[in-house]
Every structure is written in C-alpha cells, then in structure tokens.
Amino acid sequence: MSDDKSTLQNLADAAKAKINEGADRLRAAGHDVASKVGNDHVDNAADKVKATEDRARAELHNREAHAEYSEGKRESKDGDGH
Numbered sequence: 001m002s003d004d005k006s007t008l009q010n011l012a013d014a015a016k017a018k019i020n021e022g023a024d025r026l027r028a029a030g031h032d033v034a035s036k037v038g039n040d041h042v043d044n045a046a047d048k049v050k051a052t053e054d055r056a057r058a059e060l061h062n063r064e065a066h067a068e069y070s071e072g073k074r075e076s077k078d079g080d081g082h
Helices: 007-035 041-078
Strands: none
Touching: 007 041
16 A cells, blocks of 8 residues: 555555455365365365465455555545545
8 A cells, every 4th residue: 555546546456456355265265176076185185275375365355455445435535535
C-alpha cells in the first residue's frame, strides 16, 4: 500500500488480491483432491503440502485485499480521492 495511490487504485488492488485469493483456494482444492487419488504416498504427501502452501497464500491475499479496501475507503472519505 502506498499513500499516493488513489481510491480507485486501492480498490482495484483489493479486487486483484481477492481474485488471487480465489485462485489460490481453487489450487488448494485441486491439490486436496490429488492428495487423495492414487497409491503413491510421496506424491499424495507432496500434494497435501502444496495445498497447505496455497491456503497460506490465499490468506495473505485476503489480508492484502482487506488492507487495500480499507485504504481505499479511507481515501474516499478524505474527499480528494488521492
């Protein structure tokens, strides 16, 4: 987040972060399914780890989205939009 971003830029960044969060959660779900398919325990364990990593990234993107949205909301109340 930067103090010189406009309200619109902050809200666009928040939307982008939410899209990235959704993509991460979808990837995590795919890895969860893959971890339950097949008999290769090493591959299944690797998919579980990847799912955990994707969920962690999703949470980071969620926090980023909330921070950008809050900043955009604050900017909009300042009256100048910048």
